[in-house]
Amino acid sequence: MSKSTQREDHLKALYALAHGHASTWVSTSQMAVHLGVKPPSVTAMVQVLSELGWAEHRPYHGARLTATGRKLALSLVRKHRLWETFLVQRLGFGWEEVHDIAEQLEHVDSLELVERLDAYLGHPKSDPHGDPIPKADGTFHPEGEICVLADLDPVVRCKVKGVRDGSDDTLSAMSARGISLGSTLLPEDITTFPVTWLDQLLVCKAQE
Amino acid sequence: MSKSTQREDHLKALYALAHGHASTWVSTSQMAVHLGVKPPSVTAMVQVLSELGWAEHRPYHGARLTATGRKLALSLVRKHRLWETFLVQRLGFGWEEVHDIAEQLEHVDSLELVERLDAYLGHPKSDPHGDPIPKADGTFHPEGEICVLADLDPVVRCKVKGVRDGSDDTLSAMSARGISLGSTLLPEDITTFPVTWLDQLLVCKAQE
DNA sequence: TTGGATTTTTAGTCACGTCTAAAAATGCAC
DNA sequence: GTGCATTTTTAGACGTGACTAAAAATCCAA
Numbered sequence: 017m018s019k020s021t022q023r024e025d026h027l028k029a030l031y032a033l034a035h036g037h038a039s040t041w042v043s044t045s046q047m048a049v050h051l052g053v054k055p056p057s058v059t060a061m062v063q064v065l066s067e068l069g070w071a072e073h074r075p076y077h078g079a080r081l082t083a084t085g086r087k088l089a090l091s092l093v094r095k096h097r098l099w100e101t102f103l104v105q106r107l108g109f110g111w112e113e114v115h116d117i118a119e120q121l122e123h124v125d126s127l128e129l130v131e132r133l134d135a136y137l138g139h140p141k142s143d144p145h146g147d148p149i150p151k152a153d154g155t156f157h158p159e160g161e162i163c164v165l166a167d168l169d170p171v172v173r174c175k176v177k178g179v180r181d182g183s184d185d186t187l188s189a190m191s192a193r194g195i196s197l198g199s200t201l202l203p204e205d206i207t208t209f210p211v212t213w214l215d216q217l218l219v220c221k222a223q224e
Numbered sequence: 225m226s227k228s229t230q231r232e233d234h235l236k237a238l239y240a241l242a243h244g245h246a247s248t249w250v251s252t253s254q255m256a257v258h259l260g261v262k263p264p265s266v267t268a269m270v271q272v273l274s275e276l277g278w279a280e281h282r283p284y285h286g287a288r289l290t291a292t293g294r295k296l297a298l299s300l301v302r303k304h305r306l307w308e309t310f311l312v313q314r315l316g317f318g319w320e321e322v323h324d325i326a327e328q329l330e331h332v333d334s335l336e337l338v339e340r341l342d343a344y345l346g347h348p349k350s351d352p353h354g355d356p357i358p359k360a361d362g363t364f365h366p367e368g369e370i371c372v373l374a375d376l377d378p379v380v381r382c383k384v385k386g387v388r389d390g391s392d393d394t395l396s397a398m399s400a401r402g403i404s405l406g407s408t409l410l411p412e413d414i415t416t417f418p419v420t421w422l423d424q425l426l427v428c429k430a431q432e
Numbered sequence: 433t434t435g436g437a438t439t440t441t442t443a444g445t446c447a448c449g450t451c452t453a454a455a456a457a458t459g460c461a462c
Numbered sequence: 463g464t465g466c467a468t469t470t471t472t473a474g475a476c477g478t479g480a481c482t483a484a485a486a487a488t489c490c491a492a
Binding site: 283 | 478487
Protein backbone atom coordinates (compact mmCIF):
# COMPACT_ATOMS: atom_id res chain seq x y z
CA MET A 17 0.00 0.00 0.00
CA SER A 18 2.62 2.38 1.16
CA LYS A 19 1.15 5.81 0.53
CA SER A 20 3.30 8.89 0.60
CA THR A 21 2.80 12.45 -0.47
CA GLN A 22 5.33 12.05 -3.27
CA ARG A 23 3.84 8.87 -4.67
CA GLU A 24 0.41 10.44 -4.50
CA ASP A 25 1.60 13.60 -6.21
CA HIS A 26 3.11 11.66 -9.07
CA LEU A 27 -0.05 9.61 -9.39
CA LYS A 28 -2.12 12.78 -9.53
CA ALA A 29 0.16 14.28 -12.17
CA LEU A 30 -0.28 11.18 -14.28
CA TYR A 31 -4.03 11.34 -13.81
CA ALA A 32 -4.18 15.03 -14.65
CA LEU A 33 -2.03 14.83 -17.78
CA ALA A 34 -3.99 11.82 -19.02
CA HIS A 35 -7.18 13.82 -18.37
CA GLY A 36 -8.30 11.00 -16.13
CA HIS A 37 -8.02 8.33 -18.80
CA ALA A 38 -6.46 5.02 -17.89
CA SER A 39 -5.82 4.50 -21.59
CA THR A 40 -3.66 7.56 -22.27
CA TRP A 41 0.14 7.39 -22.24
CA VAL A 42 1.96 10.29 -20.58
CA SER A 43 5.66 11.02 -21.03
CA THR A 44 7.88 11.26 -18.00
CA SER A 45 9.09 14.69 -19.09
CA GLN A 46 5.53 16.00 -19.21
CA MET A 47 5.10 14.78 -15.68
CA ALA A 48 8.41 16.32 -14.69
CA VAL A 49 7.31 19.75 -15.92
CA HIS A 50 3.96 19.39 -14.20
CA LEU A 51 5.55 18.40 -10.91
CA GLY A 52 8.49 20.80 -11.06
CA VAL A 53 11.12 18.05 -10.83
CA LYS A 54 13.65 16.64 -13.28
CA PRO A 55 12.79 13.77 -15.63
CA PRO A 56 15.04 11.17 -13.99
CA SER A 57 13.19 11.66 -10.71
CA VAL A 58 9.92 10.95 -12.46
CA THR A 59 11.32 7.83 -14.09
CA ALA A 60 12.33 6.54 -10.68
CA MET A 61 8.96 7.30 -9.17
CA VAL A 62 7.03 5.88 -12.10
CA GLN A 63 8.89 2.63 -11.55
CA VAL A 64 7.75 2.68 -7.95
CA LEU A 65 4.15 3.32 -9.01
CA SER A 66 4.51 0.44 -11.38
CA GLU A 67 5.66 -1.88 -8.58
CA LEU A 68 2.72 -0.70 -6.51
CA GLY A 69 0.39 -1.63 -9.34
CA TRP A 70 -0.79 1.95 -9.74
CA ALA A 71 0.69 2.59 -13.18
CA GLU A 72 2.17 0.82 -16.15
CA HIS A 73 5.59 1.91 -17.38
CA ARG A 74 6.72 1.30 -20.95
CA PRO A 75 10.36 2.41 -21.08
CA TYR A 76 11.11 5.23 -23.52
CA HIS A 77 7.40 5.49 -24.16
CA GLY A 78 5.67 6.75 -21.07
CA ALA A 79 3.37 5.76 -18.24
CA ARG A 80 -0.34 5.25 -17.87
CA LEU A 81 -2.68 4.49 -15.01
CA THR A 82 -3.87 1.05 -14.09
CA ALA A 83 -7.47 0.63 -12.99
CA THR A 84 -6.26 0.57 -9.39
CA GLY A 85 -4.17 3.70 -9.92
CA ARG A 86 -7.07 5.52 -11.48
CA LYS A 87 -9.31 4.66 -8.53
CA LEU A 88 -6.68 5.96 -6.15
CA ALA A 89 -6.16 9.14 -8.16
CA LEU A 90 -9.90 9.65 -8.18
CA SER A 91 -9.99 9.41 -4.41
CA LEU A 92 -7.32 12.10 -4.25
CA VAL A 93 -9.26 14.31 -6.63
CA ARG A 94 -12.33 13.71 -4.51
CA LYS A 95 -10.53 14.78 -1.37
CA HIS A 96 -8.98 17.79 -3.09
CA ARG A 97 -12.29 19.07 -4.41
CA LEU A 98 -14.17 18.44 -1.19
CA TRP A 99 -11.57 20.39 0.74
CA GLU A 100 -11.69 23.22 -1.80
CA THR A 101 -15.43 23.31 -1.40
CA PHE A 102 -15.05 23.46 2.36
CA LEU A 103 -12.49 26.24 2.20
CA VAL A 104 -14.61 28.42 -0.05
CA GLN A 105 -18.09 27.57 1.16
CA ARG A 106 -17.44 27.42 4.88
CA LEU A 107 -14.28 29.36 5.57
CA GLY A 108 -14.94 32.08 3.03
CA PHE A 109 -11.73 31.78 1.03
CA GLY A 110 -11.67 33.10 -2.51
CA TRP A 111 -11.79 30.27 -5.03
CA GLU A 112 -8.37 31.21 -6.37
CA GLU A 113 -6.67 30.95 -2.96
CA VAL A 114 -7.60 27.44 -2.05
CA HIS A 115 -5.61 25.22 -4.37
CA ASP A 116 -2.35 25.13 -2.41
CA ILE A 117 -4.09 24.48 0.88
CA ALA A 118 -6.26 21.73 -0.58
CA GLU A 119 -3.07 20.26 -2.03
CA GLN A 120 -1.91 19.69 1.53
CA LEU A 121 -5.24 18.67 2.99
CA GLU A 122 -5.84 16.02 0.35
CA HIS A 123 -2.96 13.94 1.69
CA VAL A 124 -4.54 13.56 5.12
CA ASP A 125 -5.30 9.88 5.43
CA SER A 126 -8.73 9.07 6.87
CA LEU A 127 -11.62 7.63 4.95
CA GLU A 128 -13.97 8.51 7.78
CA LEU A 129 -12.88 12.14 7.54
CA VAL A 130 -13.60 12.39 3.82
CA GLU A 131 -17.02 10.84 4.14
CA ARG A 132 -18.01 13.05 7.05
CA LEU A 133 -16.72 16.12 5.24
CA ASP A 134 -18.74 15.12 2.18
CA ALA A 135 -21.87 14.77 4.28
CA TYR A 136 -21.17 18.03 6.12
CA LEU A 137 -20.97 19.87 2.81
CA GLY A 138 -24.21 18.26 1.62
CA HIS A 139 -22.66 15.84 -0.88
CA PRO A 140 -21.70 18.55 -3.37
CA LYS A 141 -21.56 17.47 -7.00
CA SER A 142 -18.88 19.94 -8.01
CA ASP A 143 -16.23 22.11 -6.43
CA PRO A 144 -15.99 25.94 -6.44
CA HIS A 145 -14.25 25.84 -9.82
CA GLY A 146 -17.18 23.89 -11.25
CA ASP A 147 -15.18 20.68 -11.55
CA PRO A 148 -17.12 17.54 -10.70
CA ILE A 149 -16.40 15.75 -7.44
CA PRO A 150 -15.98 11.97 -7.81
CA LYS A 151 -18.18 9.88 -5.57
CA ALA A 152 -16.75 7.59 -2.89
CA ASP A 153 -16.90 4.63 -5.27
CA GLY A 154 -14.74 6.45 -7.81
CA THR A 155 -17.49 7.22 -10.29
CA PHE A 156 -18.81 10.63 -11.17
CA HIS A 157 -22.35 11.78 -10.69
CA PRO A 158 -24.43 10.74 -13.69
CA GLU A 159 -24.59 14.19 -15.26
CA GLY A 160 -20.84 14.24 -14.88
CA GLU A 161 -17.73 14.07 -16.94
CA ILE A 162 -17.11 12.99 -20.46
CA CYS A 163 -14.62 10.14 -20.62
CA VAL A 164 -13.16 7.74 -23.11
CA LEU A 165 -15.21 4.58 -23.43
CA ALA A 166 -12.23 2.51 -22.26
CA ASP A 167 -12.36 4.39 -18.96
CA LEU A 168 -15.99 3.64 -18.29
CA ASP A 169 -15.78 1.48 -15.21
CA PRO A 170 -18.00 -0.33 -14.70
CA VAL A 171 -19.36 -0.47 -18.23
CA VAL A 172 -22.82 1.03 -18.14
CA ARG A 173 -25.31 2.54 -20.55
CA CYS A 174 -23.81 5.74 -21.94
CA LYS A 175 -24.21 8.46 -24.53
CA VAL A 176 -21.74 9.21 -27.33
CA LYS A 177 -20.30 12.71 -26.93
CA GLY A 178 -17.56 12.64 -29.53
CA VAL A 179 -14.82 10.71 -31.30
CA ARG A 180 -11.09 11.26 -30.81
CA ASP A 181 -8.72 11.08 -33.77
CA GLY A 182 -11.53 9.68 -35.85
CA SER A 183 -10.29 8.71 -39.28
CA ASP A 184 -12.86 8.62 -42.06
CA ASP A 185 -13.11 4.84 -42.20
CA THR A 186 -13.46 4.58 -38.45
CA LEU A 187 -16.28 7.08 -38.54
CA SER A 188 -18.06 5.33 -41.37
CA ALA A 189 -17.59 1.97 -39.68
CA MET A 190 -19.22 3.42 -36.60
CA SER A 191 -22.06 4.90 -38.63
CA ALA A 192 -22.57 1.51 -40.22
CA ARG A 193 -23.34 0.20 -36.73
CA GLY A 194 -25.67 3.03 -35.97
CA ILE A 195 -23.29 4.99 -33.77
CA SER A 196 -23.31 8.76 -33.97
CA LEU A 197 -23.24 11.80 -31.72
CA GLY A 198 -25.88 11.41 -29.06
CA SER A 199 -26.65 7.77 -29.62
CA THR A 200 -26.91 5.51 -26.62
CA LEU A 201 -24.54 2.56 -26.15
CA LEU A 202 -25.59 -0.53 -24.25
CA PRO A 203 -23.09 -2.62 -22.28
CA GLU A 204 -23.88 -5.73 -24.30
CA ASP A 205 -23.13 -3.85 -27.55
CA ILE A 206 -19.94 -2.28 -26.23
CA THR A 207 -18.39 -5.67 -25.64
CA THR A 208 -18.71 -6.42 -29.35
CA PHE A 209 -16.89 -3.24 -30.49
CA PRO A 210 -13.42 -3.35 -32.10
CA VAL A 211 -10.90 -2.71 -29.33
CA THR A 212 -9.58 0.44 -31.00
CA TRP A 213 -12.97 2.09 -30.66
CA LEU A 214 -12.69 1.96 -26.88
CA ASP A 215 -9.93 4.56 -26.99
CA GLN A 216 -11.72 6.74 -29.51
CA LEU A 217 -15.29 7.06 -28.35
CA LEU A 218 -15.93 9.88 -25.88
CA VAL A 219 -18.98 9.18 -23.77
CA CYS A 220 -20.78 10.17 -20.62
CA LYS A 221 -23.07 8.07 -18.52
CA ALA A 222 -26.67 8.00 -19.62
CA GLN A 223 -29.26 8.96 -17.02
CA GLU A 224 -31.02 5.93 -15.62
CA MET B 225 12.83 28.20 8.97
CA SER B 226 12.66 24.86 7.29
CA LYS B 227 9.57 23.21 8.74
CA SER B 228 8.98 19.52 8.40
CA THR B 229 6.60 17.11 9.98
CA GLN B 230 9.45 15.38 11.78
CA ARG B 231 10.99 18.52 13.18
CA GLU B 232 7.56 19.70 14.28
CA ASP B 233 6.79 16.36 15.90
CA HIS B 234 10.00 16.43 17.89
CA LEU B 235 9.31 20.01 18.93
CA LYS B 236 5.84 19.02 20.10
CA ALA B 237 7.22 16.07 22.06
CA LEU B 238 9.62 18.38 23.80
CA TYR B 239 6.83 20.82 24.54
CA ALA B 240 4.55 18.10 25.84
CA LEU B 241 7.11 16.43 28.10
CA ALA B 242 8.17 19.79 29.51
CA HIS B 243 4.49 20.52 30.14
CA GLY B 244 4.90 23.62 28.04
CA HIS B 245 7.69 25.05 30.13
CA ALA B 246 10.67 26.56 28.39
CA SER B 247 12.61 26.06 31.60
CA THR B 248 12.25 22.30 31.95
CA TRP B 249 14.92 19.90 30.70
CA VAL B 250 13.72 16.76 28.94
CA SER B 251 15.89 13.71 28.31
CA THR B 252 16.29 12.43 24.78
CA SER B 253 15.16 8.96 25.85
CA GLN B 254 11.92 10.35 27.24
CA MET B 255 11.34 11.99 23.89
CA ALA B 256 12.24 8.77 22.11
CA VAL B 257 9.60 6.82 24.04
CA HIS B 258 7.02 9.53 23.43
CA LEU B 259 7.73 9.61 19.70
CA GLY B 260 8.17 5.88 19.22
CA VAL B 261 11.71 6.19 17.86
CA LYS B 262 15.13 5.23 19.19
CA PRO B 263 17.20 7.62 21.32
CA PRO B 264 19.94 8.23 18.74
CA SER B 265 17.34 9.52 16.31
CA VAL B 266 16.15 12.01 18.89
CA THR B 267 19.69 13.16 19.60
CA ALA B 268 20.18 13.88 15.91
CA MET B 269 16.91 15.75 15.65
CA VAL B 270 17.47 17.71 18.83
CA GLN B 271 20.72 18.93 17.34
CA VAL B 272 18.80 20.10 14.31
CA LEU B 273 16.24 21.88 16.51
CA SER B 274 19.14 23.47 18.27
CA GLU B 275 20.60 24.76 14.99
CA LEU B 276 17.18 26.11 14.09
CA GLY B 277 17.08 27.97 17.38
CA TRP B 278 14.03 26.08 18.56
CA ALA B 279 15.69 24.20 21.41
CA GLU B 280 18.78 24.14 23.53
CA HIS B 281 20.77 20.93 23.77
CA ARG B 282 23.03 20.18 26.71
CA PRO B 283 24.81 16.91 25.82
CA TYR B 284 24.19 14.03 28.22
CA HIS B 285 21.71 16.21 30.04
CA GLY B 286 18.73 16.82 27.79
CA ALA B 287 16.95 19.45 25.74
CA ARG B 288 14.67 22.34 26.47
CA LEU B 289 12.69 24.81 24.42
CA THR B 290 13.90 28.26 23.50
CA ALA B 291 11.39 31.10 23.54
CA THR B 292 11.14 30.77 19.76
CA GLY B 293 10.63 27.02 20.00
CA ARG B 294 7.94 27.41 22.57
CA LYS B 295 6.06 29.90 20.39
CA LEU B 296 6.24 27.49 17.49
CA ALA B 297 5.11 24.56 19.60
CA LEU B 298 2.25 26.66 20.84
CA SER B 299 1.15 27.37 17.29
CA LEU B 300 1.13 23.63 16.64
CA VAL B 301 -0.92 22.99 19.75
CA ARG B 302 -3.27 25.75 18.64
CA LYS B 303 -3.74 24.13 15.25
CA HIS B 304 -4.16 20.69 16.76
CA ARG B 305 -6.83 21.77 19.20
CA LEU B 306 -8.69 23.89 16.67
CA TRP B 307 -8.85 20.96 14.28
CA GLU B 308 -10.00 18.64 17.06
CA THR B 309 -12.73 21.11 17.86
CA PHE B 310 -13.75 21.21 14.22
CA LEU B 311 -13.80 17.45 13.91
CA VAL B 312 -15.98 16.97 16.97
CA GLN B 313 -18.16 20.05 16.81
CA ARG B 314 -18.78 20.19 13.07
CA LEU B 315 -18.14 16.74 11.68
CA GLY B 316 -19.60 14.86 14.60
CA PHE B 317 -16.61 12.70 15.46
CA GLY B 318 -16.35 11.27 18.94
CA TRP B 319 -13.74 13.10 21.01
CA GLU B 320 -11.64 9.95 21.31
CA GLU B 321 -11.38 9.45 17.54
CA VAL B 322 -9.96 12.78 16.54
CA HIS B 323 -6.41 12.80 17.83
CA ASP B 324 -4.75 10.95 14.96
CA ILE B 325 -6.52 12.99 12.32
CA ALA B 326 -5.72 16.28 14.04
CA GLU B 327 -2.13 15.06 14.23
CA GLN B 328 -2.05 15.15 10.44
CA LEU B 329 -4.10 18.30 9.98
CA GLU B 330 -1.93 20.33 12.32
CA HIS B 331 1.00 20.09 9.91
CA VAL B 332 -0.88 21.85 7.13
CA ASP B 333 0.95 25.10 6.62
CA SER B 334 -1.29 28.15 6.23
CA LEU B 335 -1.69 30.91 8.75
CA GLU B 336 -4.76 32.17 6.95
CA LEU B 337 -6.36 28.74 7.27
CA VAL B 338 -5.85 28.58 11.03
CA GLU B 339 -7.24 32.03 11.59
CA ARG B 340 -10.28 31.42 9.43
CA LEU B 341 -10.89 28.08 11.11
CA ASP B 342 -10.64 29.77 14.50
CA ALA B 343 -13.19 32.39 13.46
CA TYR B 344 -15.45 29.74 11.92
CA LEU B 345 -15.51 27.85 15.19
CA GLY B 346 -16.27 31.04 17.12
CA HIS B 347 -12.82 31.49 18.70
CA PRO B 348 -13.19 28.56 21.07
CA LYS B 349 -11.25 28.80 24.33
CA SER B 350 -10.78 25.07 24.75
CA ASP B 351 -10.91 21.89 22.71
CA PRO B 352 -13.29 18.92 23.11
CA HIS B 353 -11.00 17.42 25.75
CA GLY B 354 -11.24 20.63 27.77
CA ASP B 355 -7.66 21.62 27.03
CA PRO B 356 -7.14 25.33 26.45
CA ILE B 357 -6.46 26.58 22.91
CA PRO B 358 -3.56 29.02 22.67
CA LYS B 359 -4.35 32.32 20.98
CA ALA B 360 -2.69 33.36 17.73
CA ASP B 361 -0.08 35.35 19.64
CA GLY B 362 0.97 32.27 21.58
CA THR B 363 -0.63 33.25 24.88
CA PHE B 364 -3.52 31.50 26.52
CA HIS B 365 -6.80 33.10 27.32
CA PRO B 366 -6.54 34.92 30.64
CA GLU B 367 -8.43 32.30 32.61
CA GLY B 368 -6.08 29.85 30.99
CA GLU B 369 -3.15 27.71 31.84
CA ILE B 370 -1.00 27.61 34.87
CA CYS B 371 2.65 27.99 34.03
CA VAL B 372 5.98 28.36 35.73
CA LEU B 373 6.87 31.99 36.37
CA ALA B 374 9.95 31.61 34.17
CA ASP B 375 7.67 30.82 31.24
CA LEU B 376 5.59 33.94 31.61
CA ASP B 377 6.35 35.77 28.40
CA PRO B 378 5.99 38.68 28.42
CA VAL B 379 6.15 39.17 32.16
CA VAL B 380 2.77 40.49 33.27
CA ARG B 381 0.73 40.73 36.44
CA CYS B 382 -0.11 37.22 37.58
CA LYS B 383 -1.55 35.15 40.42
CA VAL B 384 0.32 32.52 42.40
CA LYS B 385 -1.24 29.09 41.92
CA GLY B 386 1.35 26.89 43.57
CA VAL B 387 5.00 26.17 44.27
CA ARG B 388 6.99 23.29 42.77
CA ASP B 389 9.51 21.38 44.88
CA GLY B 390 9.14 24.02 47.55
CA SER B 391 11.58 23.37 50.37
CA ASP B 392 10.66 24.78 53.78
CA ASP B 393 13.12 27.64 53.66
CA THR B 394 12.06 28.61 50.15
CA LEU B 395 8.47 28.71 51.28
CA SER B 396 9.25 30.78 54.36
CA ALA B 397 11.43 33.12 52.31
CA MET B 398 8.51 33.61 49.97
CA SER B 399 6.13 34.18 52.86
CA ALA B 400 8.54 36.75 54.22
CA ARG B 401 8.01 38.72 51.05
CA GLY B 402 4.26 38.38 51.25
CA ILE B 403 3.94 35.68 48.64
CA SER B 404 1.37 32.94 49.15
CA LEU B 405 -1.29 31.03 47.24
CA GLY B 406 -3.49 33.50 45.44
CA SER B 407 -1.34 36.57 45.90
CA THR B 408 -0.76 38.80 42.91
CA LEU B 409 2.74 39.37 41.54
CA LEU B 410 3.67 42.57 39.78
CA PRO B 411 6.24 42.67 36.98
CA GLU B 412 8.42 45.14 38.87
CA ASP B 413 8.50 42.81 41.91
CA ILE B 414 9.20 39.72 39.85
CA THR B 415 12.43 41.17 38.53
CA THR B 416 13.73 41.38 42.09
CA PHE B 417 13.05 37.70 42.93
CA PRO B 418 15.86 35.19 43.41
CA VAL B 419 16.37 33.41 40.09
CA THR B 420 15.53 30.00 41.53
CA TRP B 421 12.04 31.17 42.36
CA LEU B 422 11.29 31.64 38.69
CA ASP B 423 11.37 27.89 38.19
CA GLN B 424 9.36 27.17 41.30
CA LEU B 425 6.43 29.54 41.31
CA LEU B 426 3.39 28.30 39.38
CA VAL B 427 1.24 31.18 38.22
CA CYS B 428 -1.49 32.16 35.83
CA LYS B 429 -2.15 35.54 34.33
CA ALA B 430 -4.21 37.87 36.44
CA GLN B 431 -7.34 39.32 34.87
CA GLU B 432 -6.81 42.90 33.75
C1' DT C 433 36.69 7.51 45.24
C1' DT C 434 36.47 4.03 42.37
C1' DG C 435 34.00 0.51 39.55
C1' DG C 436 30.12 -1.02 37.27
C1' DA C 437 25.46 -0.19 35.47
C1' DT C 438 22.91 3.02 32.89
C1' DT C 439 22.15 6.69 29.80
C1' DT C 440 23.49 9.31 25.87
C1' DT C 441 26.11 10.31 21.95
C1' DT C 442 28.97 9.07 17.98
C1' DA C 443 29.88 6.23 13.95
C1' DG C 444 28.34 3.87 10.24
C1' DT C 445 24.33 1.93 7.42
C1' DC C 446 19.94 2.15 5.00
C1' DA C 447 15.57 3.72 2.52
C1' DC C 448 13.40 7.51 0.18
C1' DG C 449 13.30 10.99 -3.15
C1' DT C 450 15.83 14.28 -5.31
C1' DC C 451 19.79 15.81 -8.38
C1' DT C 452 23.59 15.89 -12.42
C1' DA C 453 26.14 13.65 -15.91
C1' DA C 454 26.54 10.03 -19.02
C1' DA C 455 24.62 6.28 -21.75
C1' DA C 456 20.87 4.34 -24.39
C1' DA C 457 16.87 4.43 -27.17
C1' DT C 458 13.88 6.88 -30.27
C1' DG C 459 12.66 9.28 -34.31
C1' DC C 460 13.10 12.51 -37.92
C1' DA C 461 15.73 14.54 -41.96
C1' DC C 462 18.03 13.54 -45.82
C1' DG D 463 18.34 3.32 -44.44
C1' DT D 464 21.94 6.16 -42.04
C1' DG D 465 23.04 9.79 -38.94
C1' DC D 466 22.16 13.26 -35.83
C1' DA D 467 19.17 15.65 -32.47
C1' DT D 468 16.09 14.76 -28.91
C1' DT D 469 14.08 12.20 -25.30
C1' DT D 470 14.49 8.90 -21.70
C1' DT D 471 16.83 5.95 -18.69
C1' DT D 472 20.81 4.43 -15.98
C1' DA D 473 24.60 5.48 -12.83
C1' DG D 474 26.31 7.70 -9.07
C1' DA D 475 25.80 11.24 -5.49
C1' DC D 476 23.45 13.93 -1.81
C1' DG D 477 20.23 15.35 2.11
C1' DT D 478 16.83 13.82 5.48
C1' DG D 479 15.63 10.95 9.08
C1' DA D 480 15.43 6.54 10.68
C1' DC D 481 18.26 2.30 12.54
C1' DT D 482 22.13 -0.77 15.16
C1' DA D 483 26.43 -1.24 17.42
C1' DA D 484 30.08 0.77 19.81
C1' DA D 485 32.14 4.49 22.49
C1' DA D 486 31.71 8.08 25.92
C1' DA D 487 29.74 10.32 29.76
C1' DT D 488 27.05 10.10 33.93
C1' DC D 489 25.46 8.28 38.19
C1' DC D 490 25.21 5.42 42.10
C1' DA D 491 26.81 2.03 45.43
C1' DA D 492 30.25 0.09 48.18
